[in-house]
Amino acid sequence: MAALIAMLDERLRSGEKAVEDDVRRQQIGSGMRGDKRRTYRFQDDIVVDHVTGKSMQASKAMKGWLGKLW
Secondary structure, three states: OHHHHHHHHHHHHHHHHHHHHHHHHHHHOOHHHOOOOOOEEEEOOEEHHHHHHHOOOHHHOOOOOOOOOO
């Protein structure tokens, strides 16, 4: 009887862990290069927003002038 209870408990915990892992993966993304939203290249003085496809000078972006990227 104890073995059956342990087996059922293990199945319940593994199901809960799978749900938590799925939620975490959805929140943080895959971490791959395709998840990149914005690139800052200070040596070229450029900021590229990959969502909108727009770019601007990095020096202006660091001063808060990000309106051109949207």
